[in-house]
Each structure stands twice: as C-alpha cells, then as structure tokens.
Amino acid sequence: MPAIFDFIKGGIRLVTRGSGTYWLWLAALFVGIAIGVFGYAHQFRVGLIATNMRDQVTWAFYIGNFTFLVGVAAAAVLLVIPAYVYQWKPIKEVVILGELLAISALVMCLLFILVDVGRPDRLQHIIPFIGSPHWPSSILSWDALVLNIYLLVNLLVVVHILYRSYNGKAYRKNFVVPLVLLSIPLAVGIHTITAFLYNGMAARPYWNASILAPRFIASAFCSGPAVLLILFQVLRKATGLEIKDEAIWKVAELMAYAMFFNLFLLGAELFKEFYSATEHTLYTRYYWFGIGAHRALVPFAWLSLAASLIAFFLFLIPKTRKNWITLNLGCILIWAGVYIEKGIGLVLPGMTPDTLGEIYDYRPSANEWMVATGVFCTGFFIFTMLVKVAVPIMSGTFRTVAAGMTHSGARAS
Amino acid sequence: MSERQVPEVQPAPCARPEDGPGEALFGGREGIARRQFLRSTLGTVAVAALAGCTMEDFFRKNFRELSKGDLADIVQRLEKKYSEKYAKAVTVGTEGPLPNVIFGYGLDLSRCIGCRRCVYACVRENNQSRQNPQIHWIKVLEMDKEHGVDLTHADAYYDAETVPRPGHFYMPVQCQQCRHPACVKACPVGATWKEADGIVVIDYDWCIGCRCCTAACPYGARKFNWAPPDLPAEEMNPDTHYLGNRPRMKGVVEKCTFCIQRVRKGLYPACVEICPVGARKFGNLLDPASEIRQVMETKRVFIFKEELATEPQFYYFYAT
Amino acid sequence: MQFQRVAPSFGRSFLALIALGAVATAGVGRAAEAAPDSAAPVAPAPHSPGEIQAQPPPFSDGIFPCSECHTEPGDPTRRALGAHEEIQQVFDHDSANRWCLDCHDPTNRDVLRLASGAQVPFSESYRLCGQCHGDKYRDWRLGVHGKRIGSWSGQKTYFLCVNCHNPHSPRFQPLHPEPPPVRPEAMKR
Numbered sequence: 001m002p003a004i005f006d007f008i009k010g011g012i013r014l015v016t017r018g019s020g021t022y023w024l025w026l027a028a029l030f031v032g033i034a035i036g037v038f039g040y041a042h043q044f045r046v047g048l049i050a051t052n053m054r055d056q057v058t059w060a061f062y063i064g065n066f067t068f069l070v071g072v073a074a075a076a077v078l079l080v081i082p083a084y085v086y087q088w089k090p091i092k093e094v095v096i097l098g099e100l101l102a103i104s105a106l107v108m109c110l111l112f113i114l115v116d117v118g119r120p121d122r123l124q125h126i127i128p129f130i131g132s133p134h135w136p137s138s139i140l141s142w143d144a145l146v147l148n149i150y151l152l153v154n155l156l157v158v159v160h161i162l163y164r165s166y167n168g169k170a171y172r173k174n175f176v177v178p179l180v181l182l183s184i185p186l187a188v189g190i191h192t193i194t195a196f197l198y199n200g201m202a203a204r205p206y207w208n209a210s211i212l213a214p215r216f217i218a219s220a221f222c223s224g225p226a227v228l229l230i231l232f233q234v235l236r237k238a239t240g241l242e243i244k245d246e247a248i249w250k251v252a253e254l255m256a257y258a259m260f261f262n263l264f265l266l267g268a269e270l271f272k273e274f275y276s277a278t279e280h281t282l283y284t285r286y287y288w289f290g291i292g293a294h295r296a297l298v299p300f301a302w303l304s305l306a307a308s309l310i311a312f313f314l315f316l317i318p319k320t321r322k323n324w325i326t327l328n329l330g331c332i333l334i335w336a337g338v339y340i341e342k343g344i345g346l347v348l349p350g351m352t353p354d355t356l357g358e359i360y361d362y363r364p365s366a367n368e369w370m371v372a373t374g375v376f377c378t379g380f381f382i383f384t385m386l387v388k389v390a391v392p393i394m395s396g397t398f399r400t401v402a403a404g405m406t407h408s409g410a411r412a413s
Numbered sequence: 414m415s416e417r418q419v420p421e422v423q424p425a426p427c428a429r430p431e432d433g434p435g436e437a438l439f440g441g442r443e444g445i446a447r448r449q450f451l452r453s454t455l456g457t458v459a460v461a462a463l464a465g466c467t468m469e470d471f472f473r474k475n476f477r478e479l480s481k482g483d484l485a486d487i488v489q490r491l492e493k494k495y496s497e498k499y500a501k502a503v504t505v506g507t508e509g510p511l512p513n514v515i516f517g518y519g520l521d522l523s524r525c526i527g528c529r530r531c532v533y534a535c536v537r538e539n540n541q542s543r544q545n546p547q548i549h550w551i552k553v554l555e556m557d558k559e560h561g562v563d564l565t566h567a568d569a570y571y572d573a574e575t576v577p578r579p580g581h582f583y584m585p586v587q588c589q590q591c592r593h594p595a596c597v598k599a600c601p602v603g604a605t606w607k608e609a610d611g612i613v614v615i616d617y618d619w620c621i622g623c624r625c626c627t628a629a630c631p632y633g634a635r636k637f638n639w640a641p642p643d644l645p646a647e648e649m650n651p652d653t654h655y656l657g658n659r660p661r662m663k664g665v666v667e668k669c670t671f672c673i674q675r676v677r678k679g680l681y682p683a684c685v686e687i688c689p690v691g692a693r694k695f696g697n698l699l700d701p702a703s704e705i706r707q708v709m710e711t712k713r714v715f716i717f718k719e720e721l722a723t724e725p726q727f728y729y730f731y732a733t
Numbered sequence: 734m735q736f737q738r739v740a741p742s743f744g745r746s747f748l749a750l751i752a753l754g755a756v757a758t759a760g761v762g763r764a765a766e767a768a769p770d771s772a773a774p775v776a777p778a779p780h781s782p783g784e785i786q787a788q789p790p791p792f793s794d795g796i797f798p799c800s801e802c803h804t805e806p807g808d809p810t811r812r813a814l815g816a817h818e819e820i821q822q823v824f825d826h827d828s829a830n831r832w833c834l835d836c837h838d839p840t841n842r843d844v845l846r847l848a849s850g851a852q853v854p855f856s857e858s859y860r861l862c863g864q865c866h867g868d869k870y871r872d873w874r875l876g877v878h879g880k881r882i883g884s885w886s887g888q889k890t891y892f893l894c895v896n897c898h899n900p901h902s903p904r905f906q907p908l909h910p911e912p913p914p915v916r917p918e919a920m921k922r
Contacts, residue, residue, distance in 0.1 A: 046640055047638070047639055047640035047641060047663045047664060048622075048637075048639050048640075048664065049545065049546060049639035049640035049920065049921065052918075053639075054546075054639065054917035054918075054920060055627065055633070055635075055636055055637055055917065056633075056917050057917075058624045058627040058628055058637065059624065059628055113623075116623070117621050117622045117623045117664075118620075118621070118622020118623070118624070118637065118638070118663065118664025118665060118666075119620065119621045119622040119664040119665065120621075121471075122602075122619070122620075122621045122622075123621060124471075125475075125602040125604070125619060125621055126601050126602050126621065131475075131602060132474075132475040132478065132602060132603045132619075133601060133602060133603070134600055134601055134602060134603040137598045138598065138599055138600055138601040138602075138603075138625070139599070140599070140601035140623060140625050141601040141602070144601065197625075200598075200599075201595065201599070201628060201629045202595060202631060202721045202722075202723075203595060203628070203629055203630055203631035203632075203721070204628065279565070282565065351628070353564070353565070354633060355630065355631050355632060355633040356552060356554060356564055356567065356569065356586060356632070356633045357554075357564030357565050357566075357567045358567075358569060360917045360918070361918075511886075514886075526905075526907065526908060527910060528908045528909075528910050528911065529910050529911035529912075529913075530911060532911060532914075533911050544915070544920075545920055545921065546920050547914060547915045547920060549914050552914070569913070569914060570913045570914065570916065571910075571913060572910070572912070572913045573910060574909060575907030575908060575909055575910075576907055576908060576909075576910045577907060639920070676885065679884040679885065679886045679887055680883075680884055680885070681882065681883070681884070681885050686882050688880070689880075689897070689908065690880075690897070690905065691878065691879045691880035691881075691892070691897070694876065694877065695885055696885045696886075697885065697886065703876075703885070704875060704876030704877055704881075707875040707876065707877050708877050711872075711875075711877070712877065732872060732877060732878060
C-alpha cells in the first residue's frame with residue numbers, strides 16, 4: 001500500500017505548511033475545539049442540566065444550530081445542479097468545494113445531535129439491525145438515515161474525484177454523475193425531512209404549518225452558499241486556484257432568487273398569522289413583539305429581517321452583486337439573517353409559550369456556548385483540512401510521483 | 414368541634430417489604446468484601462465503558478424483543494443494583510396488562526381545590542427526582558373563572574395560604590395515555606409504546622434522551638432527567654415495575670404511567686387514593702359498572718385539546 | 734290520629750325498601766350482564782343499604798356510645814343546650830329549619846333518625862344525608878362523588894359523607910396547598 005502512504009505523507013505536508021494567517025486560523029480553531037471539549041466534558045458529567053434547556057423549552061441552541069447546518073449541507077446542491085445537470089463549466093470546477101462544505105456541515109450536524117442527546121452511549125439504538133429504529137413513523141429515524149446516506153454519497157464522490165485527480169486521471173463519469181444526480185433529491189430530502197421533524201408535531205402550532213418545508217429549502221438555498229462565495233475569493237488570492245468571476249456571480253444570482261422566495265414565504269406566513277389572528281398567533285407575537293415582559297427574542301427578530309432584506313437587495317441589483325465589497329457584506333448579512341431565523345426564529349417560538357401556556361425565557365448557558373463553539377470549530381477545522389488537500393489536487397500541484405509531477409508542498413499553501 | 418381534618422390516606426403499598434436476597438448477598442462482613450471486590454472490577458469496566466454503561470447494556474435488545482430468559486436476567490441484575498444502591502429489598506415487577514382491561518381516568522374539575530397532594534403522593538410513590546431536577550409528573554394549573562379553561566391565563570406556580578382561592582378553579586394535567594400518542598409516533602428508537610391496557614410506557618434502558626417525545630406531547634406530560642436523579646434512599650419506594658416507577662437515570666425521559674406497578678395488581682393509582690376531595694376517578698372502561706363508565710355516561714365530560722385527535726384515556730368532567 | 738300519621742310513613746318506607754331492593758337487584762343484574770367476558774374484573778354493584786363497606790364514622794374520642802350520658806328520651810323542643818357547646822357554635826347546616834333532634838333520634842341517641850322516624854346506625858349515616866342530597870347520594874353510591882379506596886377491580890372501602898363533610902358545618906374547609914413546583918430557571922447544578 002505504498003501509494004496510500006505517499007498520499008497521506010503528502011497530505012500531512014500540505015496541511016502543515018502555511019502562511020502566518022493560516023497558522024493563526026488553525027490556532028484559533030484549536031482554542032475553540034479545546035473550549036468545546038472542556039465544556040462537553042462538564043456536560044457529560046453533570047448532565048444536560050448544564051444547559052439552559054428545561055422541560056418547557058426542550059430543544060434550543062444545539063438543535064437550532066443543527067437545523068441551520070442541515071440547510072448549509074443541502075445548499076451545496078445549489079452548485080451541483082447547474083454544474084452537472086446543465087454542464088455549466090464555470091461552476092463545474094468548484095463543485096468539489098461545495099461538497100466539501102456539505103461534508104463538514106454534516107459532521108457538525110451529527111456532532112450537534114451527539115451533544116444534545118441525553119444518552120450518547122445509546123445512539124446505536126437508532127442503527128438498523130443493531131438497534132430498533134422506529135420506521136416509518138419516526139421522522140428523526142428517517143433523518144438519521146438520510147443524513148448519513150447524503151454524507152456517504154458526498155464522501156464517495158469527493159474521494160473518487162480527488163483520488164483520480166491525484167493520480168492524474170479524470171474521474172469516471174458513470175460512477176460520479178449518477179451519484180451527483182442522486183445527491184440533488186437527497187439534499188432536498190434531508191432538509192425537507194428535517195422540516196417534517198418540526199412540521200409533524202400537532203402539539204406545536206407554530207411549527208405545524210405546511211409552509212415550513214418550503215421555507216426550510218428556501219432559507220437553506222439562500223444562505224448556505226454564502227460561505228462558499230467568501231471561500232472562493234480567499235482561495236483565489238491564497239492559492240492561485242482559478243475560479244471565474246462568472247461562477248461566483250452566478251451563484252450569487254441564484255441565491256438572490258432563493259432570497260426572494262424566502263422573503264415571500266415569510267410574508268405569506270406573517271399575513272396568515274396576523275390577519276386571521278387566532279390564539280395560535282401567540283407564538284409569532286412572542287417572537288416579533290414579545291408577550292408582556294418577555295421580550296428576549298424581539299431584537300433578534302427585527303435584526304434578522306433587516307439583514308435578510310438588505311442582503312436581498314445587495315444580491316439582486318447586478319451592480320452591488322458584482323461589487324466585491326457589497327457582495328461580501330451581503331454574504332455576511334444573509335448568513336446572519338438566516339442563522340437567526342432558523343435558530344432563534346424557529347425553535348424557540350415553537351416552544352414558547354409551552355404546551356400548558358407557560359413562558360420560559362431561554363438563553364443559551366455558558367456551557368452551551370462553549371460546546372457550540374467547539375462543534376463549529378471542529379467543522380471549520382475539518383473543512384480547512386479538506387480544502388488544504390483538495391485545492392492542490394484540483395490545481396494540479398498535488399499529484400503522485402507516477403503521474404509525472406512532484407509533490408510541491410511549497411506552492412500548495 | 415374543632416376544625417375537621419379531612420382524612421388523608423396514604424396509598425396502601427402493593428406488597429410488604431420482605432427480607433429478600435439482598436440481605437443474604439450483601440449483609441455482613443462477607444458482604445462487605447464481596448461489595449468491595451465487585452466495586453473494583455465493575456469500577457474498571459465502568460470507567461472503560463463510559464457513563465457507567467456495561468457490556469450487557471450495550472448489547473441488549475429493545476424490551477419488546479427480549480426473550481423471557483433475557484428479561485429475567487435483566488430484572489435480576491436491576492434488583493441487585495437497586496437493592497445495593499438504596500439499601501432496601503427492591504423488587505422490579507414485569508406484570509403485563511390484565512386481560513379485558515382498558516384503563517380510564519376521570520378528573521372532576523368541579524371538585525379539585527388545587528391542594529397538590531396528588532403531585533407529591535405521585536412523587537413519593539413513583540421515585541421521582543426531588544431536586545435539580547425536580548420532576549413532577551402532575552402539574553396543577555390554576556385558572557380563573559372569568560377566562561375559563563384558557564392556557565394563556567393559567568398558572569402552575571400559584572401559592573396561597575389556603576386553596577381554593579376565590580374566583581379560581583384548578584386543573585391538574587398529567588399523561589393522558591392517548592390512544593393516538595404523538596410521543597410514540599415521534600420516538601426514533603421505539604423506546605416508548607402503548608400497552609394493551611392503554612398505558613403508554615417507556616423502557617428507560619432504551620431511551621436515548623433525544624426529547625422528540627417531549628417536543629411532540631401536547632400536554633407537557635413527558636419529563637426529562639436533566640441530571641442524575643436525586644432520590645434519597647430513605648424515601649425510595651422499593652415496590653417497582655420495570656416500565657413504571659423503578660429508579661431512572663440521567664438523560665432519559667419519564668412520565669405518569671397510571672401507577673402501573675399498582676393498577677396491574679388491582680390497586681388505585683396513588684393520586685386517586687390521596688385526593689382529599691374525591692376529584693379523581695379510575696377504573697376499567699370495559700366494565701359498565703365501573704365508576705369511570707358511570708362518569709362518562711352521566712356527567713358532562715370533555716377531552717383536553719380534543720382538536721388534536723389524540724383520543725386520551727383521561728377524561729375531565731364536571732360532576733356539578 | 735296517631736295511626737293516620739304513622740300509616741302513611743310506614744307505607745312510604747315500605748315503598749322505599751322495595752325501590753332500593755329493585756335498584757340493588759338491577760345493580761346485581763348489571764354486574765351479571767358484564768360477566769360474559771368472564772375474565773373481566775367487575776366492580777361490585779352498588780349495594781343495598783347496610784351492605785356498603787365504609788370507613789368508620791369519625792367520632793371524637795370517648796363520645797360514643799352516647800347512651801352512656803343520654804339515658805332519658807330528649808325534649809323535642811328546639812332550644813340552646815347546656816352541653817356540646819363547640820357543635821352549637823359552628824352549627825349552620827340548614828340551621829334555620831333544623832336542629833339537633835331532627836337528625837339525632839330523641840329516644841335513642843346511639844342512632845340517627847330519618848324523616849320517616851326510622852332509625853339508622855351512625856355507620857349508615859349516608860342514608861340520612863341522602864334524604865335531602867339525593868343526587869349526591871346517587872353519585873356517591875356509584876363512586877362518582879366522594880372517595881373510595883382499595884381496588885378498582887374488587888373490594889372498595891367508601892368514605893362516609895361525614896368522613897369529609899362535618900355534618901354540623903358541612904362546607905368544605907380550604908386546605909393549605911403543597912408547595913408550587915420549582916421554576917425552570919431555578920434548576921441548576
């Protein structure tokens with residue numbers, strides 16, 4: 001197996017060489033991961049009482065992050081569809097990066113589930129044959145299945161393409177294309193099933209709305225690729241990887257349409273709530289206006305709306321879309337807007353007031369911040385490592401000796 | 414005559430505590446040596462196996478898939494473990510549902526005075542965690558007559574010198590043992606299910622603590638052990654059922670089981686027996702002479718959150 | 734004249750006995766109808782008077798038997814009594830229309846007295862209450878009103894009306910509630 005050792009050695013060389021900025025980035029990530037490990041160790045020992053979740057608000061920060069990250073993982077599809085289905089070359093080159101993001105996001109999703117469950121030592125109970133997954137009625141058992149399948153599909157595609165490139169060969173179309181085409185309905189599927197997890201609960205009127213699944217897809221598509229747009233610009237400068245402006249602007253344009261759809265669905269939901277004005281409006285009211293003295297979420301609601309609206313116009317108008325400053329500002333704004341919407345705007349109002357009318361003002365505890373930081377840093381670390389190896393492969397600087405080129409670690413950073 | 418004391422009856426225990434195998438195994442000096450030996454070996458395994466789960470726990474099956482022999486082994490292990498931990502002879506029953514029985518529960522809203530004796534009788538009978546977390550399977554909501562049964566104006570934290578407070582009425586809420594339970598639908602590992610007599614039960618050793626059920630329950634009936642439960646040994650009720658009041662552990666969900674350890678032996682649930690005003694009724698819905706059938710046929714009965722079509726086996730009514 | 738007064742009350746009690754017997758038989762019949770599912774545990778049918786298993790009457794210490802003090806028949810004229818002060822102070826059970834010897838039999842203080850003049854023991858005081866509170870009595874016999882302990886599928890012990898309601902001042906006294914639950918934000922490690 002000498003070839004694989006060479007690959008590993010080469011890979012290690014790649015990730016251990018970098019500029020000062022790179023090492024600073026890694027250092028920050030390591031600190032974050034250490035904080036997370038420390039926080040989780042405490043939570044593991046004393047139980048989930050270390051969080052601020054209670055019976056009244058039983059899903060919160062961890063599940064909110066999970067939901068947002070499933071959307072990010074699904075959004076890689078936004079690059080896949082034009083690239084492979086319409087054979088649009090400018091995007092085709094960079095689809096791999098989208099899939100690497102999806103893989104990292106999925107790892108973060110699984111980590112957030114791990115840190116949220118009360119008995120992580122029993123997670124094997126959800127695995128078929130080893131455990132007893134409650135099919136077909138439990139949506140979470142479906143979610144566990146499709147998330148792992150989507151992860152596997154992405155891994156297979158990426159590993160295949162990169163390893164073939166590394167060996168100087170083109171990828172096998174009849175292996176990759178079907179898998180990639182499969183990943184399109186899978187991506188829509190994972191996020192729809194995650195939406196159904198909430199949607200199917202009659203006990204929570206805020207979630208029990210048909211519009212939830214379409215809103216999830218729209219908000220995922222309009223926010224997930226934002227990270228990639230920023231990443232493309234970073235990589236172009238740092239590695240000399242060729243990514244056409246066209247590709248970036250096309251993704252931004254597609255995101256603009258998704259943003260419009262997201263805002264339209266939000267408007268539709270607000271109309272239904274405030275015009276028909278039943279008692280169920282209570283949850284929406286808690287989010288946007290507060291109830292009595294309970295106003296914890298109100299600033300976030302309006303902040304999220306403002307950010308999403310501004311980002312929409314920045315992306316829609318070609319002038320601001322093609323200006324790098326406003327484009328990046330838009331990316332940050334839409335990422336923030338949808339992050340708040342999916343987390344604070346979805347999970348918490350669904351549970352406040354609770355099923356017996358009680359209002360518990362939830363805020364994440366210090367422990368939850370620590371653990372979430374650790375999970376995000378782990379995900380970004382994995383993404384950094386993957387990109388650090390993938391980009392040299394894509395640009396042709398990381399090849400096997402047999403392919404006629406040397407490892408040139410220096411250029412790869 | 415001085416102020417009349419309403420007689421409060423402590424629920425009759427299901428069985429007399431006896432000197433069982435616990436005494437023989439763990440009493441005396443031999444017992445101490447045996448305990449120490451067991452502790453050191455088990456201690457090593459526990460450290461290796463994370464959070465105290467043993468190899469047997471890791472490889473066991475879902476309760477409903479266990480063979481009789483496996484179940485007997487598990488019960489024996491549990492009885493040993495609990496007896497040692499709580500220094501009592503703990504029994505863990507596995508009585509199945511009685512034939513031709515579907516339980517029904519009636520709660521008379523015209524009688525409840527909000528005294529919360531049911532809440533604490535339940536805590537004592539069912540071995541709930543006393544604090545951090547404090548787990549109550551029954552929650553009593555104080556409502557006012559101006560708004561009626563309106564959850565937006567309900568208060569579970571009322572405190573007063575005496576109850577009932579003028580102008581208020583009281584509505585206790587606990588697991589409704591729905592015929593179409595949302596919690597059972599939602600559980601990803603099949604750790605909770607509905608038995609033939611109608612009780613929705615949880616296998617505490619199978620639950621992964623994801624809290625889907627807690628989110629799905631429209632009645633706030635399911636409670637989570639946010640930390641290792643605080644159950645003082647001297648207050649522990651040693652007559653337990655595997656699916657009911659046996660001591661739980663950190664990270665799993667629990668809820669009212671109609672006192673499964675009592676009702677499957679023909680006794681009333683603890684909350685029914687302790688209620689000083691006779692607001693709680695219980696019996697077999699299939700028996701036309703039972704008090705619960707009488708209630709349903711003669712009184713104004715309503716279902717809590719009926720529009721959700723959960724079809725509870727818990728009926729609120731007004732006797733007057 | 735005495736005979737005229739007595740005869741209608743005899744007739745009434747005779748009819749009452751037949752009615753109660755009919756109810757008891759019907760009750761037994763209902764239980765029998767439930768029997769076809771032979772394994773189904775059947776709650777005992779409402780019993781005829783005297784057959785209800787109940788808690789003992791809540792006598793104050795040493796007060797019973799009353800005949801230890803009351804050896805003479807009582808004067809049925811309503812007046813303030815020289816004894817039982819604490820009862821007279823709280824007495825408000827239709828006190829405008831009734832006094833002690835309307836319910837306590839004047840000739841034998843160890844029993845109670847129905848409107849017909851029939852005597853019932855203290856252990857069956859519910860028959861006395863049931864004369865005026867008929868709907869409550871019906872519900873109580875079915876187990877819908879009041880309290881029963883024991884087995885939902887078998888033998889039960891009723892609480893007498895007077896086990897919960899002071900017959901001399903029946904309005905239920907408010908109780909001091911048990912403590913409220915801990916708020917979620919107060920639960921910490």
